Amino acid sequence: MTMSEGQLAIDDIRYLQREAIAPQPPPASIVGPWAWIRANLLSSPFNIAMTIIIVLLILWIVPELLKFLVFDAAWTGQNREACIYTAQHPDVGACWPFIADRWSYFVYGSYPIPERWRVNVFFLMLAIGIVWLLWLNAPRRDIGAVYFFIVMPVCSFILLNGGFGLLYRVDTSLWGGILVTIVVASVGIVVSLPLGILLALGRRSRMPMVKTLSVMFIEFVRGVPLITVLFMASVMLPLFVPDEYSPDKLLRALIGIALFASAYMAEVVRAGLAAIPKGQFEGAMAVGLGYRQMMQLIILPQALKITIPNIVNTYIGMFKDTTLVFIVGLFDLVKTIEVARIDPQWAAPTTSTTGYVVAAAFYFVFCYGMSRYARATEARLSKADKR
Amino acid sequence: MTVESSVAQQPARVAFYNDPRVRSATYQVLLCVIVGLLVYSAVSNAVDNLHRAHIASGFGFWNQTAGFDISQTLIAYSAATSTYGEAFWVGLLNTLLVAVIGIAIATILGFAIGIARLSSNWLLVKAATVYVETIRNIPLLLQLLFWYNAVLKALPDIRDSHRFFGSYLNNRGLFVPEPIPDPGFGFVEVALVVGIVGALAFYFWAHKRQMETGQQAPVVRVVLGLVIGLPLVVYVAAGMPMHLDHPQLGRFNLNGGLALQPEFVALLVGISIYTAAFISEVVRAGILAVSRGQTEAAYSLGMQPRPTLRLIVIPQAMRVIIPPLTSQYLNLTKNSSLAVAIGYPDLVQVFTGTVLNQTGQAVEVVAITMLVYLSISLITSLAMNIYNSRVALVER
Numbered sequence: 011m012t013m014s015e016g017q018l019a020i021d022d023i024r025y026l027q028r029e030a031i032a033p034q035p036p037p038a039s040i041v042g043p044w045a046w047i048r049a050n051l052l053s054s055p056f057n058i059a060m061t062i063i064i065v066l067l068i069l070w071i072v073p074e075l076l077k078f079l080v081f082d083a084a085w086t087g088q089n090r091e092a093c094i095y096t097a098q099h100p101d102v103g104a105c106w107p108f109i110a111d112r113w114s115y116f117v118y119g120s121y122p123i124p125e126r127w128r129v130n131v132f133f134l135m136l137a138i139g140i141v142w143l144l145w146l147n148a149p150r151r152d153i154g155a156v157y158f159f160i161v162m163p164v165c166s167f168i169l170l171n172g173g174f175g176l177l178y179r180v181d182t183s184l185w186g187g188i189l190v191t192i193v194v195a196s197v198g199i200v201v202s203l204p205l206g207i208l209l210a211l212g213r214r215s216r217m218p219m220v221k222t223l224s225v226m227f228i229e230f231v232r233g234v235p236l237i238t239v240l241f242m243a244s245v246m247l248p249l250f251v252p253d254e255y256s257p258d259k260l261l262r263a264l265i266g267i268a269l270f271a272s273a274y275m276a277e278v279v280r281a282g283l284a285a286i287p288k289g290q291f292e293g294a295m296a297v298g299l300g301y302r303q304m305m306q307l308i309i310l311p312q313a314l315k316i317t318i319p320n321i322v323n324t325y326i327g328m329f330k331d332t333t334l335v336f337i338v339g340l341f342d343l344v345k346t347i348e349v350a351r352i353d354p355q356w357a358a359p360t361t362s363t364t365g366y367v368v369a370a371a372f373y374f375v376f377c378y379g380m381s382r383y384a385r386a387t388e389a390r391l392s393k394a395d396k397r
Numbered sequence: 398m399t400v401e402s403s404v405a406q407q408p409a410r411v412a413f414y415n416d417p418r419v420r421s422a423t424y425q426v427l428l429c430v431i432v433g434l435l436v437y438s439a440v441s442n443a444v445d446n447l448h449r450a451h452i453a454s455g456f457g458f459w460n461q462t463a464g465f466d467i468s469q470t471l472i473a474y475s476a477a478t479s480t481y482g483e484a485f486w487v488g489l490l491n492t493l494l495v496a497v498i499g500i501a502i503a504t505i506l507g508f509a510i511g512i513a514r515l516s517s518n519w520l521l522v523k524a525a526t527v528y529v530e531t532i533r534n535i536p537l538l539l540q541l542l543f544w545y546n547a548v549l550k551a552l553p554d555i556r557d558s559h560r561f562f563g564s565y566l567n568n569r570g571l572f573v574p575e576p577i578p579d580p581g582f583g584f585v586e587v588a589l590v591v592g593i594v595g596a597l598a599f600y601f602w603a604h605k606r607q608m609e610t611g612q613q614a615p616v617v618r619v620v621l622g623l624v625i626g627l628p629l630v631v632y633v634a635a636g637m638p639m640h641l642d643h644p645q646l647g648r649f650n651l652n653g654g655l656a657l658q659p660e661f662v663a664l665l666v667g668i669s670i671y672t673a674a675f676i677s678e679v680v681r682a683g684i685l686a687v688s689r690g691q692t693e694a695a696y697s698l699g700m701q702p703r704p705t706l707r708l709i710v711i712p713q714a715m716r717v718i719i720p721p722l723t724s725q726y727l728n729l730t731k732n733s734s735l736a737v738a739i740g741y742p743d744l745v746q747v748f749t750g751t752v753l754n755q756t757g758q759a760v761e762v763v764a765i766t767m768l769v770y771l772s773i774s775l776i777t778s779l780a781m782n783i784y785n786s787r788v789a790l791v792e793r
Contacts, residue, residue: 249442359551374531
């Protein structure tokens with residue numbers, strides 16, 4: 011029997027399926043919401059137990075939070091009457107009129123009311139500088155850096171402090187609230203990066219004296235708590251300078267914070283320098299660049315680029331640390347809340363908690379924003395390295 | 398054919414001010430002179446200023462009577478007779494107490510949350526992430542103030558205390574039953590020491606035997622049995638020689654039991670929760686740092702999941718985890734100085750606060766305080782360097 015005789019045309023076979031059968035939907039145990047729940051929430055007895063516990067936790071916390079922040083909260087009022095327990099209002103939530111009443115105190119402290127536009131202009135200048143530097147596609151970021159590290163600090167000082175025959179002088183003891191928090195944080199940011207780079211270069215230097223002094227400074231500052239550095243700045247600094255140059259309270263705290271942040275920044279930058287391959291140094295030297303040119307043109311741009319996420323993380327830590335200036339007697343945001351919450355005019359059971367919630371929200375927004383930025387930059391930079 | 402290279406033999410002729418050695422020497426001398434001048438002027442100003450303000454200098458105050466009271470003392474201390482030196486030790490011990498307990502709590506919490514963030518349970522991962530992101534982005538000081546002023550100070554007074562397991566929680570602190578050993582308790586202590594020594598001996602014997610013969614011994618079970626089981630058996634055999642001293646609610650006060658001050662509780666809760674968030678990130682990063690190939694290789698060798706975790710993943714993760722974990726422990730110790738904000742009598746509050754205010758000797762007091770923290774940090778980093786050099790990967 012040959013093939014040609016026995017071959018049947020496919021068309022003759024009646025029982026063969028002609029068209030492709032439409033695919034069946036995948037079984038419900040693999041896809042779909044129920045399968046997702048099974049795989050991600052109920053995959054083992056332990057996971058079932060954890061899921062139940064967390065659901066109960068959410069059912070307990072979220073309604074309580076909503077009740078405190080929204081439903082039981084007092085929204086209007088002139089004084090503590092709005093926020094105390096009464097017969098028809100037995101559960102008292104957040105005391106929002108307290109915040110509304112004291113908001114300008116939380117922002118400006120005791121800064122004279124007619125001069126507060128200066129603070130607003132300062133906030134605006136700072137915001138412009140930050141956006142210019144952090145937005146990686148912004149035009150002329152080199153001018154932005156000059157603006158942020160030189161122009162803005164000088165202008166802000168003249169603006170906020172006054173004097174020089176231009177503006178009415180506002181003593182720093184009147185500054186307060188978010189203004190002080192932001193001033194301390196931005197001075198820390200502006201000073202710590204250049205100083206940190208210098209210290210990091212010093213630590214990697216081949217000159218023994220430079221190296222020893224840098225290492226001593228960095229390790230000393232990193233080994234002690236910030237609060238002792240602030241104490242040192244506030245009680246010892248006035249001893250170390252002649253009486254007539256004694257710095258005011260704010261300046262002392264600024265010096266303390268800036269030095270403290272520089273030591274941490276130095277370690278971050280040093281890690282970035284260490285990550286640059288040796289060939290980059292050798293290449294720079296081989297084309298005849300001196301130390302300054304090598305660092306400025308070849309090494310630092312690369313090292314700082316890969317360090318951006320860690321620099322931002324250091325800034326987050328420093329931003330949180332600014333709260334400590336309240337212990338040496340400055341009126342930062344936390345201190346203004348501490349003062350306002352014990353004011354008899356607003357003495358009510360939930361005043362303190364409301365104040366802390368607002369402060370926490372303020373710090374959370376800034377810190378979380380910075381950490382999202384750091385993560386996005388990290389992702390972007392790692393994309394650039396992929397081939 | 399040889400190439401004459403007489404040009405290269407001669408040293409390059411440069412002006413002396415371009416000679417790197419001269420330059421580096423000049424820079425260093427300049428730096429030293431500047432630093433020296435700064436130090437000199439600071440010291441001479443300080444001497445002037447102190448002299449003008451009639452403030453004594455030197456460490457004579459150490460043995461003077463302190464004359465102030467401290468609310469929590471681990472060693473004998475009284476305002477009338479104790480010296481500033483004793484106040485220093487009280488403060489230091491309080492710092493160490495809160496640091497050690499805080500480290501224990503933060504480690505357990507941090508490891509649990511770090512592992513939870515790698516769980517296969519979606520809800521657990523999200524809950525752990527919310528915890529970490531919230532806690533890490535709010536300043537510790539604010540959290541401490543919240544725990545102290547908004548939570549603990551807002552608790553009911555003594556008569557309306559929250560009661561649980563024989564403990565009382567109110568605005569004067571946490572009152573828990575205190576275990577009081579009865580006469581026969583010495584046997585249990587002896588059993589504990591024997592158990593620890595025996596466990597150590599067994600561990601070294603088992604390790605040596607495994608190195609020589611490859612045979613494994615049930616180390617974990619035997620060690621647990623010796624350290625926990627043996628004292629427990631002796632405790633029961635000796636007729637349970639311990640009773641609990643329960644706090645008793647009196648008319649105005651709680652008597653007996655162990656009283657934990659609200660300052661202590663707030664500080665402990667605050668720093669533990671805060672540091673746990675950072676530790677959980679360290680743990681997560683450490684576990685993720687062990688590459689998947691390690692687990693797969695172990696499985697392909699026929700290892701079971703549990704030994705894989707114990708022998709392959711955890712030892713490698715620990716090498717990554719321990720250095721940053723130590724720096725978190727140091728951070729916790731340093732952060733305990735925030736106690737000053739809520740009035741817990743730690744080293745900074747007692748010494749840099751009260752003693753500094755009473756004696757006015759800022760330089761000495763701040764220097765001693767810094768020296769304490771500095772020595773803790775330096776000793777820890779020394780231990781860490783030794784550890785790192787022991788566990789460092791030896792690459793070929």
